Amino acid sequence: MLISDYQKGWALRYLREAKAELTAAQKTPYLAPSLIFEAMRKAQVAIYYSLGEPAFIEGIVHETIRKKQFIEDPILKCLVEIELSVQRLVQIPETNQENTMEQASGIIQIASDIVGLFTNETVD
Numbered sequence: 637m638l639i640s641d642y643q644k645g646w647a648l649r650y651l652r653e654a655k656a657e658l659t660a661a662q663k664t665p666y667l668a669p670s671l672i673f674e675a676m677r678k679a680q681v682a683i684y685y686s687l688g689e690p691a692f693i694e695g696i697v698h699e700t701i702r703k704k705q706f707i708e709d710p711i712l713k714c715l716v717e718i719e720l721s722v723q724r725l726v727q728i729p730e731t732n733q734e735n736t737m738e739q740a741s742g743i744i745q746i747a748s749d750i751v752g753l754f755t756n757e758t759v760d
Contacts, residue, residue: 639685639686639687639688639754639755643685643686643688644685644686644755644757646681646682646685647682647683647685647686647751647754647755648682648751648755648757649682650678650679650681650682650685651678651679651682651744651747651748651751653678654674654675654676654678654679654682654744654747655675655744657671657672657674657675657678658671658672658675658737658740658741658744661675661737661740662737665733668733668737669733669736672725672733672736672737672740673722673725673726675740675744676722676725676740676743676744677722679718679743679744679746679747680694680718680719680722680743680747682747682751683715683718683746683747683750683751685751686750686751686753686754686755687711687750687754693715696712696715697712697715697716697719698719700712700716701716701719701720714746714750718743718746718747721739721743722743725739725740
């Protein structure tokens with residue numbers, strides 16, 4: 637699958653920003669909940685850019701969740717699981733901030749793997 641330089645550039649940018657947001661969350665605990673949420677969302681957008689048009693892909697993910705149907709496609713299943721994880725993490729009280737940070741880090745790692753697969757680049 638080939639992606640355009642435009643998509644690749646945005647995917648890598650969002651991934652870098654997601655990692656930076658998570659680092660900032662670790663350094664500023666009072667801002668952590670919003671930074672963690674932003675990091676997860678940016679990781680999702682990075683994945684969406686690596687797969688195509690973000691608004692279109694997000695629409696497919698949300699429609700799939702709404703229909704609550706069995707998902708055969710492994711990529712779509714992964715995207716749905718990430719979306720559901722983000723939704724759950726957003727609802728967790730701040731008392732579980734360390735756990736939330738670990739899960740957000742996992743989502744960002746998955747995003748890094750997917751973006752790296754489709755762009756042939758790594759983001760440190």
